[in-house]
Amino acid sequence: MTNKIFTKEEWTKALQGLSDSYKVFVPVKDGDFHTFKPMNATKAPDFDFQNTRLSARSLVYPQAERMFEYSLDENDPEANIIKETPKDYSPQAIVGIRPCDAHGFKIVKPNFDNKEYRDPWWIQHFESTVLVGLGCNQPCSTCFCASVGGGPFNKDVLDVLIYDLGANFMVSGLTEKGEAFLSKAQGGKAADDAAVKQAEALATEAAKKVKADVPTDKLKDKVINDLFAAPFWQDVGFACLNCGTCTYLCPTCWCFDIQDEVLGKQGDRIRNWDSCMFPLFTLHGSGHNPRDQKFQRVRQRFMHKLKYYVDKYQGGVQCSGCGRCVRYCPVNIDIRQVAELMNNY
Amino acid sequence: MRGVPLQNPYLPYPVRIDKITTETTDKNLKTFRFVFLNPEDEKKFAYTPGQFAELSVPGKGEIPIGIASSPTEKGFVAFTVNKVGLVTNYMHNMKEGEIMGIRGPLGNWYPWEEMEGKNIVIVGGGFAFTTLRSSIVYMIQPENRARFKDISVVYGARNPGLLLYRDELAEWEKRDDINMHITVDGTDDPDWKYNVGFVPAITEKKITSADNAIAIVCGPPIMIKFTQPVLEKLGFPPERIILSLEMRMKCGIGICGRCNIGDKYVCKDGPVFSLAKLKQMPGEY
Ligand SMILES: Cc1cc2nc3c(=O)[nH]c(=O)nc-3n(C[C@H](O)[C@H](O)[C@H](O)COP(=O)(O)OP(=O)(O)OC[C@H]3O[C@@H](n4cnc5c(N)ncnc54)[C@H](O)[C@@H]3O)c2cc1C
Ligand code: SF4
Ligand code: SF4
Ligand code: FES
Numbered sequence: 001m002t003n004k005i006f007t008k009e010e011w012t013k014a015l016q017g018l019s020d021s022y023k024v025f026v027p028v029k030d031g032d033f034h035t036f037k038p039m040n041a042t043k044a045p046d047f048d049f050q051n052t053r054l055s056a057r058s059l060v061y062p063q064a065e066r067m068f069e070y071s072l073d074e075n076d077p078e079a080n081i082i083k084e085t086p087k088d089y090s091p092q093a094i095v096g097i098r099p100c101d102a103h104g105f106k107i108v109k110p111n112f113d114n115k116e117y118r119d120p121w122w123i124q125h126f127e128s129t130v131l132v133g134l135g136c137n138q139p140c141s142t143c144f145c146a147s148v149g150g151g152p153f154n155k156d157v158l159d160v161l162i163y164d165l166g167a168n169f170m171v172s173g174l175t176e177k178g179e180a181f182l183s184k185a186q187g188g189k190a191a192d193d194a195a196v197k198q199a200e201a202l203a204t205e206a207a208k209k210v211k212a213d214v215p216t217d218k219l220k221d222k223v224i225n226d227l228f229a230a231p232f233w234q235d236v237g238f239a240c241l242n243c244g245t246c247t248y249l250c251p252t253c254w255c256f257d258i259q260d261e262v263l264g265k266q267g268d269r270i271r272n273w274d275s276c277m278f279p280l281f282t283l284h285g286s287g288h289n290p291r292d293q294k295f296q297r298v299r300q301r302f303m304h305k306l307k308y309y310v311d312k313y314q315g316g317v318q319c320s321g322c323g324r325c326v327r328y329c330p331v332n333i334d335i336r337q338v339a340e341l342m343n344n345y
Numbered sequence: 346m347r348g349v350p351l352q353n354p355y356l357p358y359p360v361r362i363d364k365i366t367t368e369t370t371d372k373n374l375k376t377f378r379f380v381f382l383n384p385e386d387e388k389k390f391a392y393t394p395g396q397f398a399e400l401s402v403p404g405k406g407e408i409p410i411g412i413a414s415s416p417t418e419k420g421f422v423a424f425t426v427n428k429v430g431l432v433t434n435y436m437h438n439m440k441e442g443e444i445m446g447i448r449g450p451l452g453n454w455y456p457w458e459e460m461e462g463k464n465i466v467i468v469g470g471g472f473a474f475t476t477l478r479s480s481i482v483y484m485i486q487p488e489n490r491a492r493f494k495d496i497s498v499v500y501g502a503r504n505p506g507l508l509l510y511r512d513e514l515a516e517w518e519k520r521d522d523i524n525m526h527i528t529v530d531g532t533d534d535p536d537w538k539y540n541v542g543f544v545p546a547i548t549e550k551k552i553t554s555a556d557n558a559i560a561i562v563c564g565p566p567i568m569i570k571f572t573q574p575v576l577e578k579l580g581f582p583p584e585r586i587i588l589s590l591e592m593r594m595k596c597g598i599g600i601c602g603r604c605n606i607g608d609k610y611v612c613k614d615g616p617v618f619s620l621a622k623l624k625q626m627p628g629e630y
């Protein structure tokens with residue numbers, strides 16, 4: 001494992017150099033929020049942030065993605081034959097991703113990559129991505145990664161972990177992919193014992209601050225139909241606007257829609273993120289809708305994250321504890337409270 | 346890693362519409378017979394009765410439709426499509442010879458292993474008869490018929506004009522190795538030779554025993570709801586009542602997250618479920 005020290009200026013420079021070999025995405029301040037943007041010389045990365053408003057999900061699984069293309073031109077001998085859209089899978093790096101958001105990729109992986117079916121786009125985007133995480137010195141009050149198998153300096157899914165030591169960054173290579181990335185970084189020097197100790201202390205301090213007591217331990221022992229019929233769903237969903245914010249911001253939501261779009265004689269089949277919060281999501285052509293009521297959709301979201309996923313994959317809940325849905329829900333619906341209701345039911 | 350091309354489960358096989366048959370007098374149901382443009386795709390599309398496929402219309406979208414042909418019918422694959430919305434309306438205006446795609450086969454199938462050596466009771470209503478047609482054609486093939494005991498079929502529609510596959514129904518009526526009970530809710534046709542009455546009532550009258558029998562039920566929700574108690578009264582345990590479900594679908598392969606009932610995806614873990622299994626799942630369908 002390589003541990004290197006960079007001053008913050010050196011690190012930005014190193015990232016500029018790395019842009020020759022990788023598409024480097026960095027957090028950039030955009031209005032009131034931070035967002036991942038490709039590294040360029042004019043807008044400097046800003047590593048002083050809580051978390052990006054949107055998770056980094058779209059860099060592996062774009063919000064709108066071309067799947068196929070076809071010609072509708074009758075004079076084209078290949079008209080109406082659906083073909084794969086060429087894709088760019090050159091290496092990319094997400095620098096500054098928080099450990100919870102990286103953990104999100106691990107949580108969704110069995111959905112896109114399993115024994116029965118493999119999603120070629122998700123898998124290839126994911127494999128071409130280096131996850132260069134930034135540990136959280138100051139977890140926010142809404143975060144609860146440590147309750148769901150993560151932590152503010154969780155290395156599980158990361159290739160590289162960055163520690164913010166104040167004036168300097170300590171940067172640790174964690175995987176082969178990460179070491180290869182670091183080996184191409186110009187500048188910096190080997191970290192000494194004092195820096196490593198300081199980094200470890202930061203991690204220990206942060207772990208004490210983050211909420212680790214959201215109960216999920218008993219969820220796996222519950223019976224699906226019992227939880228489904230629990231009396232609290234109407235109350236839980238009462239204030240929900242079905243705006244879908246929670247699902248779009250979430251690093252562990254994966255639902256999508258498929259649409260065909262045509263311009264002239266050229267068509268594309270596209271997939272777009274979708275949300276179980278919308279009534280159209282389940283509306284049949286006949287008009288029948290198995291989830292036509294709001295509370296049913298709210299129940300679906302929480303049951304999926306905290307029970308169906310738990311049963312299906314036997315590896316914990318479908319939530320990395322990033323806290324976004326708690327922070328941005330306009331009516332303060334709080335997954336931590338719902339987890340508690342379900343766990344204690 | 347990269348370099349090894351991943352098989353793309355979303356990519357449809359190109360097909361040509363070989364034949365279109367209007368099935369019902371209201372013209373809302375048409376059967377499309379497709380031929381694969383690349384003959385080797387037909388082998389890759391090896392299916393079992395009960396499965397479905399995504400019909401893929403470039404520029405319009407994809408729809409999940411049950412496979413109405415039987416794997417014993419070679420050289421084509423057929424689907425019967427009800428006109429309801431965007432894609433189905435467009436398909437109803439398509440012509441023989443046009444090119445589109447099909448993707449599959451998808452989902453599970455009727456429990457053929459379990460059905461062997463048993464009496465088979467098929468109960469169908471309306472246009473949900475498609476995969477039941479596939480199953481009947483499959484079972485009555487000379488090479489398959491001996492694997493099953495008595496085959497009884499109750500099939501109903503609102504009126505005679507709305508029954509699917511009328512020529513075939515008439516042929517099956519004549520055979521002595523299958524008991525057909527065709528019915529309509531009502532008719533003013535004085536020459537109507539078959540039953541009049543709702544499917545559950547005809548089932549109660551015509552099916553006399555659940556001994557060593559397995560029932561396969563496909564139809565509109567209301568028919569399923571009223572047939573279930575009839576079968577239970579006859580003595581069918583929930584393990585031997587088999588249903589095929591519909592949910593709105595997109596990917597058809599358990600990835601897009603759309604069609605779940607509890608922790609099951611209807612597209613991948615279904616569409617075929619026993620009533621016993623369904624009772625353990627939330628009633629959200
Ligand atoms: C396993 C299965 C087997 C089916 N078999 C048949 C069949 O043999 N014959 C037949 O006529 N119909 C069948 N259906 C229903 C058929 O899929 C819908 O009627 C069809 O998708 C409506 O498409 P549309 O574009 O015309 O309607 P729109 O209402 O315009 O629908 C837009 C899109 O929503 C989705 N959608 C809408 N309704 C349904 C639905 N009920 N089920 C699934 N997806 C839906 C489709 O992706 C569709 O393209 C089956 C459905 C399922 C799930
Ligand atoms: S459910 Fe909420 S807290 Fe959990 S990962 Fe999604 S947005 Fe973050
Ligand atoms: S963000 Fe809140 S109000 Fe909006 S859909 Fe999610 S739970 Fe409902
Ligand atoms: S249709 Fe996509 S999960 Fe079933």
